[in-house]
Amino acid sequence: MDGEREVLWDGVRPADGPVEAAGPYAMKRPEDAGHLPGVPRNAAAARDVVTRLLEAEFCGLAGEGPADVVVADALLVTSELVTNAVRHGGGLTGFTAEITDDGLLLTVADASTRAPVTAERAPGVVTVGGYGWLLVRRLAKRVSVTYLPGGKHIVALVALA
Template identity: 75%
Template sequence: MNAEREVLRDGGSPAGGPDDAAGPAAQGERPHTDREPGVPRNAAAARAVVTRLLESQFCVLDGEGPADVVVADALLVTSELVTNAVRHGGGLTGFRAEITDDGLLLTVADASTRAPVTVERDPGTASIGGYGWPLVLRLARRVAVTHLPGGKHIVALVALT
């Protein structure tokens, strides 16, 4: 099964619905340890990759690069995608960051076929967790989830202007 579904910025039904994901890996799914070469071990290492990429692209522009808030958004999206892959996706199996004409393109692969979800919250209660995916949807210009045998890829485009 090789299906791709784009998730809209307005939080439209994320790839599959609430019964498909959130929380720990599905019963029987073990954390995946086969990573592509060069895949960061954690969110901090992934943020370092993105920081180096942004510095290499924009430091030569004498301050004309992305604003601090844009960089912070890019690093937050990176953190959330990688953390979710580690916590809920059976482990991070692939990671790529590149600058395109449209912005920062992040590709995060994990070992779970379960789709991320947005959990409806009661505004009157203080919930713990579950804020990462909605942040990604809000901060990224486009998000696509591609389901593959034995895992999935999530591609997020973060504008750098």
């Protein structure tokens, strides 16, 4: 992901931080009129939230922060959960990230009551796409799905050690 950034709908670079990405100052497309304040607009904004959280938690702890591969796993799980909520879940309706004693706890809410799907694959056939939920389940220490009347919450715990 070095230097890789998503491009927003109007061709500008993503926001510099969670407040700019999710707050009232971000530009809105007409169909974004119902966007919830505090909810990242896309996977890049959610990754920014997680990156800043990890930096704040481990800043100044020489040698005590998570390894680069662990950070990469946390950002990949973040991207996949948010992207799946946007593409397949009727839109992202909630997002939280927090550090606990067990690791990074991500909660992603969307507007669909459909269960996440792992695509059926024929043996020996490589396909494009459909790996997101499989990656989340493989990289997270724990994953749970809670179904609500207007959607669902997916909670994933990513170990940071």
